[in-house]
Amino acid sequence: MCLGCYPNLLDVVVQGFEFCLRREFFNGAQSNEKKITWVNWPKVLSVKKYGGLGVSSFFALNRALLVKWAWRFISNDNSLWYRVISAIHGPSVQVRSPTPCSPWYSIVREIQNLKNKGVDLLSHCKKRVGNGMHTKFWHDIWIGDQKLCCVFPRLFALEEDKDCYVASKFHGSVDLSFRRAVRGGVEAQQFAQLRDIVIL
Incomplete structure (x- = not known):
């Protein structure tokens, strides 16, 4: 049986194990003796500024x-x-x-x-660009907080190579692989913003 297949069971096992080990440590008790618990467990795990002991949770870790x-x-x-x-x-x-x-x-x-x-x-989480040979220009989150295909949909529609990599874009102009030249209005505005972001 694989515990990883049963997330709820695994959670219970981990939390139970954590509780038993740490409870015995904080109460100064061995497994065969019983002592009074002076502080409840949620208080032990609470941060110090809220009156707890600031002990980290194995489950959270x-x-x-x-x-x-x-x-x-x-x-x-x-x-x-x-x-x-x-x-x-x-x-x-x-x-x-x-x-x-x-x-x-x-x-x-x-x-x-x-x-x-x-x-x-x-x-x-952002992808580490490195030399740009493994990072997709439009589909990976490598600059900013969103994919460039979502931030600049009008420019993405002009792109012929939608799976191009960052390295290929940095070897020339961003619009080199566009099916036609960028026109005015929203396209021109998005193109100017894109050039400012990627600093070409």
Whole structure:
């Protein structure tokens, strides 16, 4: 049985293990003796400015480390971690795995659970550009907080090579691969903004 396949069971096991170990430490008790609990557990985990003891939660720490693996996948596109995971599961962070008990599946599922609760951590992760050979100009979040195809839809509609990389755009003008010249109005305004952002 793989605990990663049962997120609720895994949460209960982790929290229960954390509770038992730390409770015994803070109460000064061994597993075979019983002592009075002077402070309730939520108070122990609360930050000091709210009257707690400021002890970190293993459960929260585990979630932070899982998100860090996803961040490393997004930002380090030439690392061994990226090459292995992208070869097995594809180049994007998606809950789509042939092996549902794999570590990557568990990581992505946990990130999705946080997103469903209103915490979208991946929106704050940016791809490391490097030489620009592995970063898509329009589809990757490499500058700003959104994909350029969403920020500049009129320019993206003019683009002939919609999967072009950053390196190709920096070797010439941004509009070199456009199907026609940029016209006035919204197109000209978006083109001026794009040139200011990418500093060409």
